[in-house]
Amino acid sequence: MRPLIHLPAVAEPAEAVALIERDGGVIIDDFIDTATLRGLETDLRPILDRLSWGNDEFFAGKRTRRLGALFKHSKHAVPLVRQPHFLAAADHFLRRPEHVFLGGERVETVPTYQIGVTQVIDIHPGEGRQPLHRDDGVWQWRHPAGGRQARVQIMVAVTDFTAQNGGTLVIPGSHKWDDERIPDDDEAIPTEMRAGSALMWIGATYHAGGTNTSDTHRTGITVSLDLSYLRQEENQYLSMTLDEVAQLPDDVRRLLGYQASEPTCGWIERDGIMQDPHILFEDDDTRERTQVAIGRRGNA
Template sequence: MQLATLPNTATSAEVIASLEHSGGVIVSNFVSDDTLVGLERDLRPKLDSLAFGNDPYFSGTRTRRLGALFKHTRHAADIARQPHFRAAAEHYLRVEEHIYLGEDQVKTVPTMQIGVTQVIDIYPGEGKQPLHRDDSVWQWRHPHGGRQARVQVMVAVTDFTADNGGTLVIPGSHLWDDRRPPTIDEAVPTVMSAGSALIWLGGTYHAGGENRSATSRTGITMTLDLGYLRQEENHYLALTFDEVAALPDDIRRLLGYQACEPTCGWIEHEGVMRDPSFLFEDSDGTAEQVSMGTRSTAEPVA
């Protein structure tokens, strides 16, 4: 099985269909040329100033990594807002459930949040990572009632090839249970041009590839995760309050400054359980006035 490559004119339904089948799909021209240039301009100087990792097992010893991307570039928002990525995440994560509040059955739909933002720059001589599932950060079990915990993207800042460490993926492995181990002969390399992206599910086995070329391979990964799970990257400490306040409202919410139905993530203010978006109401006037202590955000089932 190989990964499909779809044009950026593909419909969201086509992207989701490929994810259903293979657990991963490549979208050509995922970001615009202006976004790609902006990402390179903003991130390369900082990235080049960092030391290599020192973990030969997972993080690598010939790889540079930079997180907290919303601190370093406004173009990170272009990735978070990309329509194919958002549509896939909405499809897999914002699945409604029904719960009882007393005798009333109500519908709840979880929010989604950004779990990880990271530039990964793999240099010549770096070996491949062990194959893994990224939803294992929560010890997610498979199958899990059909629910996914994460939808992830890897944007190619430079071309990805089989020789320079293009992300290895085992197509179809999102359907495996937890008793089946991954083997390297089942994995295929992600081959795509700069500006394209790999979208994959949290239950799909993958790994950074071995770089046997003469140049580095640079990619940006970002995840959209279920809103009630702990974020893998701690955005609350990585970004100052002022840095968060300067971001657009939808990005602030994705970074975790919103409550998730039915009652995860509220903050007490003057004795009332409130959605944390109210903290920014003076900065742009967009915060919802939600009092979670007096009105459920869940909707009654018809």
């Protein structure tokens, strides 16, 4: 079985999307620039070093430190969710149009996507491998799913990833399997990439954290973009206060979930009106336009 393909950062996003369609994942070299990489390491390393080890072999690991709420801890996380290959893959796999009938009118709806999970994963020497799994299992997603995916995810290498230090294991092509085929450890290939690069894959692809037989830690950051009508794996609304969210750029606030998804998922009630949650960060004029837009979705 061939390993996943590496693409340079200058590659067209469409090329990355095509490889994910074929193989279930792709590696983008130099996914983030040096300044962002150093900023993430500077912000996160002191926090990681204070954390306890995990306490189970699957979710946490016995020689692994994990840190969530990434956007709370580092402003350098913002470029991760603005990276063109990541957004292009999310647009392609998640923003699939469907139709509903409103009375006799056939209406096309296109869902948005949101940040589902953010986690720094710091695997230390002596950590064993995770069981191979699909991340869309959190929603009991079934396969094949008619082409619709639930999640597009990245694992950004903060340190170099090697076969010896626990580089993420991936089974290329496993996104095309049904739910009766059992993943075999011998089919999994370790991700090897330089710091600043990223593995990008979809929720249907079997993968796992690898065994660290080296003498150094392996640090990666994973972020997912998920269909907005699915519950977020990591509860972003309780991970950060509204004041902390307000300090983030507008596009990141929306990705964290402060945005309704078509046709009517995620609204909040204000003064008896269905409104987009983004009104929490808008001035009066913008709020009025948002209210009108949500109000057109009708009554029941």
